[in-house]
Amino acid sequence: IDKHVIDVSSGDPHKAGMPPISFIRQVMAVCLYPELLKEKSLPLDVRQRAQKLLDMCSGGSVGSYSTTSIGLPEVQKSISEFITRRDGGVLSHPEDIILTIGSQKGLSVFLNLLTSGEGKTQTGVLTPMPCPHTLPMLLDMTGLALVPYRLFEEQGWAVNLDELHRALEAGRVHCEPKAIYISNPGNPTGYVQDRETIEKVIRFAATNCLIILAEEVHQGSVYGQDKEFISYKKVLSEMGKTYAETMELVSFHSISTAYIGECGLRGGYMEVVNIDPAVKKCLNFTPSAPVLPQLALELSTPQLTVTFVLFLKEIHHIEDTLSQNAKRALEFLNRVEGMSCQPSMAGPFLYPRVHLPPHMVEEAKRLGVKADVLYCQRLLEEEGICVGAGCENGQEDKNYHIRHRYLLINNKINQFHRSFCEAMLTG
Amino acid sequence: IDKHVIDVSSGDPHKAGMPPISFIRQVMAVCLYPELLKEKSLPLDVRQRAQKLLDMCSGGSVGSYSTTSIGLPEVQKSISEFITRRDGGVLSHPEDIILTIGSQKGLSVFLNLLTSGEGKTQTGVLTPMPCPHTLPMLLDMTGLALVPYRLFEEQGWAVNLDELHRALEAGRVHCEPKAIYISNPGNPTGYVQDRETIEKVIRFAATNCLIILAEEVHQGSVYGQDKEFISYKKVLSEMGKTYAETMELVSFHSISTAYIGECGLRGGYMEVVNIDPAVKKCLNFTPSAPVLPQLALELSTPQLTVTFVLFLKEIHHIEDTLSQNAKRALEFLNRVEGMSCQPSMAGPFLYPRVHLPPHMVEEAKRLGVKADVLYCQRLLEEEGICVGAGCENGQEDKNYHIRHRYLLINNKINQFHRSFCEAMLTG
Incomplete structure (x- = not known):
C-alpha cells in the first residue's frame, strides 16, 4: 500500500494530533535535564514542581532506581489522594497503589496470579462481549478460560444481570470462574455504568466469590449528557461493611487516556482493595518500576499552582x-x-x-x-x-x-x- | 535506624552521585517538550537530534504508542549498527533486536519461554556461583531449576570447563538442563572472559544442546589492564558455519550500566541469534514498548556531532x-x-x-x-x-x-x- x-x-x-498537556511535559523535561531549573523562560511553578519531583528520586536523578519496586512512595501517596478526592472522601491508601507499566501490564501481572488448574479446574474470567480488543489474547496467553457474558446493543451495551447469571452457569460447565472483568466506561462501547448497576454487579460477584477486575481507564473522558463516572471502589465502600471489608477488587487506571493521552510513556497503576497481603507482595513484577512514567502519573493529578489555569x-x-x-x-x-x-x-x-x-x-x-x-x-x-x-x-x-x-x-x-x-x- | x-x-x-551524560538528557528533554527546539541555549545538534527522534514517533510525539511492540524500527537499526561496529564488522540484524524494559525484564520474558516440565523433566539453567544477586529468585519464580556451576576465587573467578561438565552431569540427575547463563563481564566478580574461554563455553553448549544466555550488561565498563570485552556473538560468528548458523544465543544489554547508568529509565535490549522465528514472536511481551527508554538507548550509541566532543x-x-x-x-x-x-x-x-x-x-x-x-x-x-x-x-x-x-x-x-x-x- x-x-x-x-x-x-x-x-x-x-498519534492523531492531540497535543500533550504542556505542564506535564515541561516538568518532565526539567526533571530530565535539571540545568533547565535555571531557565527563566519556563514558568516558576514548573521548575518548583520539577525540583520537588527530583527530591523524590535517589541521588536527585530520574536515572536512579525507583526506591521501591512498586513505585516511589510519594507517587503512591499523590495517587491515593487523587482517588480520595475523586470518590468524594472515600479513603484510598497509598500502600494499595501499585505502579504499573501501563494498565495492561498491571492486568497481565494480576491475571498471572489467578492462573491455575486445567480442564474443568482451569480458572475462568467472566468477560464482556464486546471487550477491549487486547483482552482475549491476554487471557489466552495467561492460560485463563474466557467466560463470555454478552452486552446487548439494543440496551445501549449496558450490563445485563440475567446474562451474567447465564454466563456464570454456562462457564461452570467447563472451568472454575473466579473473577469478573468489567470495563467501565466500556471499551469499545463507551457505555457508562450507573450506581444501581454497579451495586448489582458487586452483589453478584460477592454471592459467587468472584474477584472484580475493574478496568476504569476511561474514567477521565465521560462526555455523555448527565452521565458521570462512579468508581467500583466508591460504590463498594458505601455498601456497608460486609461488602466494603471483604470484596476483592482491583481497579486499573492509566495515563494513556482522556486529556493526558500519554500512551508512549506506559504509565499506569492498580488500586488493590481487600487483596491478601501475600498476593500484594507477588505483584512486584519488575526489580524496579520505571521512574519517568511515575512522574507523569504524579503530574496528571492537577495541583493548584499558577500554571494550573493553563x-x-x-x-x-x-x-x-x-x-x-x-x-x-x-x-x-x-x-x-x-x-x-x-x-x-x-x-x-x-x-x-x-x-x-x-x-x-x-x-x-x-x-x-x-x-x-x-x-x-x-x-x-x-x-x-x-x-x-x-x-x-x-x-x-x-x-x-x-x-x-x-x-x-x-x-x-x-x-x-x-x-x-x-x-x-x-x- | x-x-x-x-x-x-x-x-x-x-544514586551514588555519578552525573548523567548531558547529551542524552538534553535530547530527551527536547523530545518531551518540543518547544525547546527553539531554545537557542541548547546546542544545535541536540535540537537536530531531538527532531530526528521525534520524526520516528507517530504523530511526532513521545506520547504515541511505539509503532511496533518490540520497538521503533529506527532504534532497532541504530542498535544493530552499534553492535556491528562493536564486533568489528560482524553483522547484526535490526530484526534480531528486541527492546526490553531493562535487561532483567528481557531475561525474565525469555526464561518464561524456556519453562516446562516438573521433577526430572523440569527445565534447568546452568548458573554461575556467584551470580547476579537477582538471578536465583528470578529462576525460582519462573519455575526453572538452578543448576549451579562454581567459579573459583583462586582462579580469579574464571569459568572452569571441568566444573561445567561436572555441573551438567550433576544437574541431569534431577532436571533437564537446556540453557547456560553467562555473566560476562562477571557480576559480581568483575571477571572478563577471553576469546579462548568463550570458544570453549560455546563448544560445550553446542555439544550439550544448551541455549546460551549471555548477560553482557557490563560490556561498557572494562577497566582491567590489557582486558577487552569480546561478545559471545562475535566469537560465535567467527567459529565457522556449524556454530555460527545453528547455536542459539541471546545477549542482554542495558542502559543502566557503565557511563550511561540510567537505571531509572529501564531501557534494555536483547539480541537473539539463531532463535526460531516462532519463539521470537512470543517475545512481544507488552502491547507496546515504552518510548522514552528506547530513545535513551538510541542516544547511548554515540554519533559524530558537535556535542560529541563533550x-x-x-x-x-x-x-x-x-x-x-x-x-x-x-x-x-x-x-x-x-x-x-x-x-x-x-x-x-x-x-x-x-x-x-x-x-x-x-x-x-x-x-x-x-x-x-x-x-x-x-x-x-x-x-x-x-x-x-x-x-x-x-x-x-x-x-x-x-x-x-x-x-x-x-x-x-x-x-x-x-x-x-x-x-x-x-x-
Whole structure:
C-alpha cells in the first residue's frame, strides 16, 4: 500500500494530533535535564514542581532506581489522594497503589496470579462481549478460560444481570470462574455504568466469590449528557461493611487516556482493595518500576499552582474537542446507509454496527475470513483507513461491527461503505 | 535506624552521585517538550537530534504508542549498527533486536519461554556461583531449576570447563538442563572472559544442546589492564558455519550500566541469534514498548556531532573516575585485615572475601542467620553502610563474601570489620 494510512482503530490520541498537556511535559523535561531549573523562560511553578519531583528520586536523578519496586512512595501517596478526592472522601491508601507499566501490564501481572488448574479446574474470567480488543489474547496467553457474558446493543451495551447469571452457569460447565472483568466506561462501547448497576454487579460477584477486575481507564473522558463516572471502589465502600471489608477488587487506571493521552510513556497503576497481603507482595513484577512514567502519573493529578489555569484551559479545550468530535462522528456514522451506532458516553471509541448484505458474508466465507475482517481489509486497501474489526473485541455473533476512534472523522468511510456493498452486489 | 544509610550493595551510579551524560538528557528533554527546539541555549545538534527522534514517533510525539511492540524500527537499526561496529564488522540484524524494559525484564520474558516440565523433566539453567544477586529468585519464580556451576576465587573467578561438565552431569540427575547463563563481564566478580574461554563455553553448549544466555550488561565498563570485552556473538560468528548458523544465543544489554547508568529509565535490549522465528514472536511481551527508554538507548550509541566532543569528555571523565575508584577500593579492601579481594576487571562491583572467625559463624548459627548476612546486618546497624551478603549471589559455601559497589569507598568498613571480629571474640 503506498497510500497514506489513517489509523483510527486504536485509542492513541497523540498519534492523531492531540497535543500533550504542556505542564506535564515541561516538568518532565526539567526533571530530565535539571540545568533547565535555571531557565527563566519556563514558568516558576514548573521548575518548583520539577525540583520537588527530583527530591523524590535517589541521588536527585530520574536515572536512579525507583526506591521501591512498586513505585516511589510519594507517587503512591499523590495517587491515593487523587482517588480520595475523586470518590468524594472515600479513603484510598497509598500502600494499595501499585505502579504499573501501563494498565495492561498491571492486568497481565494480576491475571498471572489467578492462573491455575486445567480442564474443568482451569480458572475462568467472566468477560464482556464486546471487550477491549487486547483482552482475549491476554487471557489466552495467561492460560485463563474466557467466560463470555454478552452486552446487548439494543440496551445501549449496558450490563445485563440475567446474562451474567447465564454466563456464570454456562462457564461452570467447563472451568472454575473466579473473577469478573468489567470495563467501565466500556471499551469499545463507551457505555457508562450507573450506581444501581454497579451495586448489582458487586452483589453478584460477592454471592459467587468472584474477584472484580475493574478496568476504569476511561474514567477521565465521560462526555455523555448527565452521565458521570462512579468508581467500583466508591460504590463498594458505601455498601456497608460486609461488602466494603471483604470484596476483592482491583481497579486499573492509566495515563494513556482522556486529556493526558500519554500512551508512549506506559504509565499506569492498580488500586488493590481487600487483596491478601501475600498476593500484594507477588505483584512486584519488575526489580524496579520505571521512574519517568511515575512522574507523569504524579503530574496528571492537577495541583493548584499558577500554571494550573493553563493546565485547566488545555484540559477543557481537549475535552470540548473530543466530545464535539464524538457527537459529530456519531451523527456521521448514523447517516451512513447500512451503519447504525449506539450513542457513546465516554472513551475514545465508537462501535457502529455494519449491516453487511448476505452475499458479502458468503464471499468472506469463501475467502476463509470473517466478514468484518474482510470489510476492514478492503477499507484499508482502498481508502487507507484502518478501523478495527468487531471480532477483535471478541464479538462472534452475526452482527458485524467496527471499532472506530472518533478523534478523526473521515468521509471516505461513507463512500467506501456504499461502493463496497454495491461492488459486492454486482461483482 | 536514624543514621544516614550509605547503600553500596546495588549498582546504581546516579544514586551514588555519578552525573548523567548531558547529551542524552538534553535530547530527551527536547523530545518531551518540543518547544525547546527553539531554545537557542541548547546546542544545535541536540535540537537536530531531538527532531530526528521525534520524526520516528507517530504523530511526532513521545506520547504515541511505539509503532511496533518490540520497538521503533529506527532504534532497532541504530542498535544493530552499534553492535556491528562493536564486533568489528560482524553483522547484526535490526530484526534480531528486541527492546526490553531493562535487561532483567528481557531475561525474565525469555526464561518464561524456556519453562516446562516438573521433577526430572523440569527445565534447568546452568548458573554461575556467584551470580547476579537477582538471578536465583528470578529462576525460582519462573519455575526453572538452578543448576549451579562454581567459579573459583583462586582462579580469579574464571569459568572452569571441568566444573561445567561436572555441573551438567550433576544437574541431569534431577532436571533437564537446556540453557547456560553467562555473566560476562562477571557480576559480581568483575571477571572478563577471553576469546579462548568463550570458544570453549560455546563448544560445550553446542555439544550439550544448551541455549546460551549471555548477560553482557557490563560490556561498557572494562577497566582491567590489557582486558577487552569480546561478545559471545562475535566469537560465535567467527567459529565457522556449524556454530555460527545453528547455536542459539541471546545477549542482554542495558542502559543502566557503565557511563550511561540510567537505571531509572529501564531501557534494555536483547539480541537473539539463531532463535526460531516462532519463539521470537512470543517475545512481544507488552502491547507496546515504552518510548522514552528506547530513545535513551538510541542516544547511548554515540554519533559524530558537535556535542560529541563533550559527550566523549564526559564519558572519559566518568570512566577514569570509575577505574581509579575501583583500583583504590581494591587496595583499600585488601589492606583491611581479614579481607581479601580478587582484582576486578570490569563492572561496578568488588566482591571481597570476608574471613570470619569460627566463633562468629557459631554465633550466626545460634541466631538462625547466615554468617555473611549477620555481618552485613551489623555493618548496616552500626555504621549505616549497606553492602550485599555473598549468599544473595547464590554462594552457599563456607567462604563468606560481601558485594560492594566501589563508587564510594568508606573507611568505616575497616574500623567496623576490626571491631566486629574483636567484639565477637570478647562478647
